[in-house]
Amino acid sequence: MDPFNIIIRVDGAQVDINIHPQEAGTYKLVYHGALIGEIFMGSDGENWEAITADELQPGGFPVYEYDETSGHQNILLDEATVQEIGRQINSLEER
Numbered sequence: 001m002d003p004f005n006i007i008i009r010v011d012g013a014q015v016d017i018n019i020h021p022q023e024a025g026t027y028k029l030v031y032h033g034a035l036i037g038e039i040f041m042g043s044d045g046e047n048w049e050a051i052t053a054d055e056l057q058p059g060g061f062p063v064y065e066y067d068e069t070s071g072h073q074n075i076l077l078d079e080a081t082v083q084e085i086g087r088q089i090n091s092l093e094e095r
Helices: 079-093
Strands: 004-010 013-021 026-031 034-041 048-052
Touching: 004 079, 013 079, 026 079, 034 079, 048 079
Parallel strands: none
Antiparallel strands: 004 013, 013 026, 026 034, 034 048
């Protein structure tokens, strides 16, 4: 599957995230050209789980580092954000 974009809301702002499908149902999350993490379906088959960029091998992407002066969002892969990204991936794959 080719990379695709989704839009989520972070702190009331719309954020465009580029999704890069990987093997075995994992998805790298890229924001402004830098890796923020990877998500995958958890072992329960119902909830999505995430690994931060710091825990991954970046695989050619720089690791995203939040800079207050950049105008970009500080994206934290908290439970709500991960589930929202997962829901959007599911809805796009079902098409």
